[in-house]
Amino acid sequence: MSEVSNVTDGEREAGESTDGDERVAFGETLVDVNGLKKYFTQSSGLFSSISFEPDQFPPVSLGQQKVKAVDDVSFEIKRGETLGLVGESGCGKSTLGRSLLRLVDPTDGTIEFKGEDLADISGEELRRKRSEIQMIFQDPQSSLDPRMKMGQIVEEPMRAHDMPKSDPDVATTASVTAENVDEPVDVTVADDADLVVEADDEGVATVPVTVARDEYGVTATVPEHLEASASVESDGTISVNVSVSTSKDELRRERAKELLGKVGLDPTYYNRYPHAFSGGQRQRINLARALSVDPDFVVCDEPVSALDVSIQAQVMNTMEELQEEFGLTYLFIAHDLSVIRHISDRVAVMYLGHIVEIAEKEELFENSQHPYTKALLESIPVPDPRDEGARGVLEGEVPSPQNPPSGCRFRTRCPELIAPDEYDLPDEQWAHVRAFMRAVKRRTFEPMTAEALEAEFFGGTLPWGEAGEVVRDVIDLIATDRQGGERTPDGDDEVEENWEEATDLLLESFAERSICAQERPSYELESEYGSGTHFAACHRHR
Ligand SMILES: Nc1ncnc2c1ncn2[C@@H]1O[C@H](COP(=O)(O)OP(=O)(O)OP(=O)(O)O)[C@@H](O)[C@H]1O
Numbered sequence: 001m002s003e004v005s006n007v008t009d010g011e012r013e014a015g016e017s018t019d020g021d022e023r024v025a026f027g028e029t030l031v032d033v034n035g036l037k038k039y040f041t042q043s044s045g046l047f048s049s050i051s052f053e054p055d056q057f058p059p060v061s062l063g064q065q066k067v068k069a070v071d072d073v074s075f076e077i078k079r080g081e082t083l084g085l086v087g088e089s090g091c092g093k094s095t096l097g098r099s100l101l102r103l104v105d106p107t108d109g110t111i112e113f114k115g116e117d118l119a120d121i122s123g124e125e126l127r128r129k130r131s132e133i134q135m136i137f138q139d140p141q142s143s144l145d146p147r148m149k150m151g152q153i154v155e156e157p158m159r160a161h162d163m164p165k166s167d168p169d170v171a172t173t174a175s176v177t178a179e180n181v182d183e184p185v186d187v188t189v190a191d192d193a194d195l196v197v198e199a200d201d202e203g204v205a206t207v208p209v210t211v212a213r214d215e216y217g218v219t220a221t222v223p224e225h226l227e228a229s230a231s232v233e234s235d236g237t238i239s240v241n242v243s244v245s246t247s248k249d250e251l252r253r254e255r256a257k258e259l260l261g262k263v264g265l266d267p268t269y270y271n272r273y274p275h276a277f278s279g280g281q282r283q284r285i286n287l288a289r290a291l292s293v294d295p296d297f298v299v300c301d302e303p304v305s306a307l308d309v310s311i312q313a314q315v316m317n318t319m320e321e322l323q324e325e326f327g328l329t330y331l332f333i334a335h336d337l338s339v340i341r342h343i344s345d346r347v348a349v350m351y352l353g354h355i356v357e358i359a360e361k362e363e364l365f366e367n368s369q370h371p372y373t374k375a376l377l378e379s380i381p382v383p384d385p386r387d388e389g390a391r392g393v394l395e396g397e398v399p400s401p402q403n404p405p406s407g408c409r410f411r412t413r414c415p416e417l418i419a420p421d422e423y424d425l426p427d428e429q430w431a432h433v434r435a436f437m438r439a440v441k442r443r444t445f446e447p448m449t450a451e452a453l454e455a456e457f458f459g460g461t462l463p464w465g466e467a468g469e470v471v472r473d474v475i476d477l478i479a480t481d482r483q484g485g486e487r488t489p490d491g492d493d494e495v496e497e498n499w500e501e502a503t504d505l506l507l508e509s510f511a512e513r514s515i516c517a518q519e520r521p522s523y524e525l526e527s528e529y530g531s532g533t534h535f536a537a538c539h540r541h542r
Pocket of ligand 1: 040067092
């Protein structure tokens with residue numbers, strides 16, 4: 001047996017050009033997001049506002065509110081990695097994921113995918129790119145058309161993108177194995193053989209061809225879905241022509257069945273409808289559908305949140321296997337930190353439209369630096385029921401994304417708000433002021449005398465200097481034995497006004513003067529675990 005290799009595609013040199021995909025090596029940046037913003041404009045309904053301007057005509061106008069769902073976000077994702085994106089409901093995770101696919105149009109910023117700005121393209125160019133980026137949604141039930149059979153569902157994106165498609169940049173060639181053949185062999189491979197045989201990293205699809213002589217003559221054997229004809233030329237050369245024998249429909253069906261097997265479903269269920277499957281199985285159908293167009297990047301938006309905990313791990317394991325096999329890159333969105341911990345290589349934490357911390361997984365879980373991340377981590381339900389009090393340290397509501405706090409967006413709920421520099425308060429006194437400010441703002445205590453307030457919140461000793469004077473003014477406003485306690489003929493109105501004034505005074509004198517309110521934080525820290533960078537948007541690192 002001898003082996004003959006013979007390039008046969010006359011027009012293209014093998015390896016001359018490569019598919020764009022291969023330009024991004026594993027570990028290099030595949031997705032690079034910079035300054036991304038998505039503001040929703042609401043002119044009616046819940047977010048509309050009516051403003052009254054007596055000096056203007058007409059004096060009443062319907063204002064437009066901007067919901068700042070994603071507000072100046074930057075990060076990158078390396079090829080082959082999983083970036084977990086976590087945060088409370090409403091913090092902008094889905095909007096961010098959808099912006100990357102241009103399912104919503106960004107208000108500002110760039111989304112570079114393989115070096116090309118997706119925010120800048122449209123029409124056919126965008127449509128083509130969409131086969132390289134796929135999305136999987138939370139609810140596997142509603143994202144599957146109940147009237148389509150499982151096989152059709154998986155084939156549908158391939159049909160929409162006219163796949164499989166021959167790549168004009170791929171050269172086709174043959175690797176010839178000769179059996180009982182001494183003559184020269186000349187093989188011609190059709191240009192579209194890459195529909196069946198995958199191209200290598202050099203952009204060459206090599207078809208294995210076995211040319212053999214037996215008692216009936218010379219035959220050529222090629223892989224399934226190809227056909228070959230062999231003839232002996234007058235000069236003794238054996239000439240072989242290789243072409244594709246299967247229609248695109250059949251190729252799609254084959255691929256759908258292969259993918260169904262890979263995602264852990266029985267391909268013989270090809271003709272069943274989605275209702276015949278469980279939630280976990282339906283999410284597997286979604287996976288097969290997303291992978292059918294051979295994407296590089298998959299945005300997974302809460303893909304396991306609707307599944308039972310026992311099924312979640314199985315689906316995530318399958319996703320990890322598929323990532324390995326197909327060289328996929330994931331952005332994995334979840335609100336559940338244990339899910340994020342299972343699947344991520346790096347983790348980004350989002351709060352009210354900002355990314356507040358990004359680090360490698362171990363670094364983030366073992367050495368978190370942002371108070372919001374710490375609060376989320378402390379809120380993870382602990383499986384041991386005897387371990388009490390390990391949940392729920394996040395106080396208060398997430399502020400409105402229409403009017404988010406200045407500086408650090410978490411500052412209004414932050415247990416580590418930094419004291420304004422001008423007061424020069426010791427830590428203990430600042431802790432007292434902070435607790436007092438929070439309690440007055442939320443009115444978490446019954447009205448009491450000035451002495452009782454001082455004892456309750458300051459251990460009997462008010463802070464010194466200017467800070468102490470502010471606290472004294474506040475106590476004058478709300479203590480029952482000062483004017484705050486006096487009832488007026490108007491009932492509680494004055495008491496109410498005094499409380500509001502007291503709250504404003506505290507916020508203006510302390511919260512608003514903190515660096516946390518004045519500058520948006522952005523710091524790069526040394527990682528204790530692993531070698532990656534650790535970004536934490538908290539002024540405690542200034
Ligand atoms: N089409 C829209 N029009 C107006 N506001 C929107 C729209 N989509 C999202 N929002 C608002 O943008 C903010 C972020 O929403 P988003 O769904 O991205 O958050 P999320 O973190 O994914 O939350 P969840 O986990 O609940 O889906 C919310 O305040 C939401 O109400």
